[in-house]
Amino acid sequence: MVFQEHQKKITEQISTAIKEEFQQDFPHESMRLETPPDQEMGDLAFPCFPLAKILKLPPPKIAARLADRMASSPEIEKAAAHGGYLNLFYNKSGFIEMTLREIHEKRDAYGNTAIGNGQTILIEYSSPNTNKPLHLGHLRNNTLGMASANLLDAMGYRVIKVNLVNDRGVHICKSMLAYQKWGGGETPESTGTKGDHLAGKYYVLFETKLKENPDLEEEAQALLHKWESGDEETLSLWRRMNEWVYQGFRKTYSRMGTAFDKWYFESDTYRLGKKLVLEGLGKGIFYRREDGAVEIDLTGHGFDKKVLLRPNGTAVYMTQDLGTAKLKYEDYAFSRSLYVVANEQDYHFNVLFKILELLGFEWAKGCVHLSYGMVELPEGKMKSREGTVVDADDLLDELKSLAREAILERRSDFEEGELERRAEEIGQGALKFYLLKVNPRNNIQFNPKEAIAFEGATGPYIQYSHARIQSILRKAGDLSFDSLDLSALGNKEEFSLARQLYNFPMEIQKAAEEYNPARVCEAALQIARELSKFYKERQVLKAESDELRTARLFLIHCVALALKKALTLLGIQAPDRM
């Protein structure tokens, strides 16, 4: 990476200056440069405090002597001491030229690295149940999963996106039972209802009927036994209703741009788990209790005991996950396996990974729980049984319709097709950005007013910045950057923009390392703000000279590449007009 080499050259220069001035080794690898709080103070700062300890000299003294000693170079124009800091100023024109040319050359690959080349990362996300439609919690999960996958892909990993569907269990049988009793044979086609919503309707119906008739619980259990014993009629209904649900899911996924390379089904994998547990029992890692249950004692590892097979031999949640984990490794030989699952399951995953380790799987150390916080509504927690869930499809519809209104307030020249398309892109841009801009670790306070906002620190603000650039580039006509003279660039706004663009790839890398797309959101906002300031002060199409005009067009073309990169990583469309 050109920018990293540039950074390395600078740390080497500081290292050399220290060596010459103080006869002291201070390897550039261990040197971390900071950004001064005010741009007037410089572009990079080297804190001299750690050095002060070694040299037993006051930091301002060290900074001053280093500032005098620093030779001017193609990278650094001048150095200045400021308190205990050695502040460095980039060679502006060289810096801008290097940054922009690099971006232009890399295009879509700007910000990518090769650090993951040759390694496979598996990422499991979404993982819905087949008894109800997707809700707001799934939307956070989906956007987080997609964005993380995109980030890892940009780092050069081979990324396998996996959906693990919870398609069996008593909760599935509940909607089946309600349908058997009161469904009257209706279908998605006959009712014009999306299949997942139809199944969800019967799940809710079960819960309401249960209040009048507690015996239904037992009937659902009985249906589960029939399912497990392979009763053909039950299986046939199960397959039929699940297929409805998948059709509904596929619609929502495809609308959001959520994609998977592989679907796993717990109705397949729970058997593998059972086998694995019995093997572990043979090896003495687990033990059989008097009542017949198989258990593991993890009290020596800071956990409790955990049942892995019930007395009647049936599998529990942990059993399935053990089986699925192993199957994933057999299928893909991953170096890392990520689980995008809410933080309410933190304990479960700690235990899961510990058991895999105790079973002797080398790859267990590559398993990571990408834990994220809950989405909280103003009224409190979402409860599917109480109907306080925010339905994913409804929310997407609402945002689209609000975006349509917002467009019509601003312009009336879109044809119907483009209006629909842009409304969808902008509505989703708002929602996805809203969900991604918070650190995954934290809970999200879902404030409907802010989630649907198109102004301020929002997705549409980034999209707008991008669209505006495209508009200017269109007006500029045929763009030829063959004879470029970038030396015309160098004022405060242009330089600030270049600095943001220069820093962006490092932010992407950090975001990928931390599985934290919020970093990309923040970086994109900074670039967009810098761009808006630039517009306010400088003209592009009516620049003072042809050279400057071309140079500025080149500059905003590079900014557009950065904004589009950010949006793409976040799974958000970058419209050319809006």
Next chain:
RNA sequence: GCGCCUGUGGCUCAGUUGGAUAGAGCAACGGACUUCUAAUCCGUAGGUCGGGGGUUCGAAUCCCUCCAGGCGCGCCA
């Protein structure tokens, strides 16, 4: 009760992994559109970084403690 996570202007969040005067957006107030898209920009006001101890040249960041909130503590998933 035990365990994990969180606590930063009225609200929602950042904070370069221990560094300079703690930054954005929303809301409030005051400005800027015959000028490349005002989904924008500029300004004003608003902070004992939950409280208290400590560690050191230096703490929102690390340690201890207390307080508040979230989640978990099924042979549910």
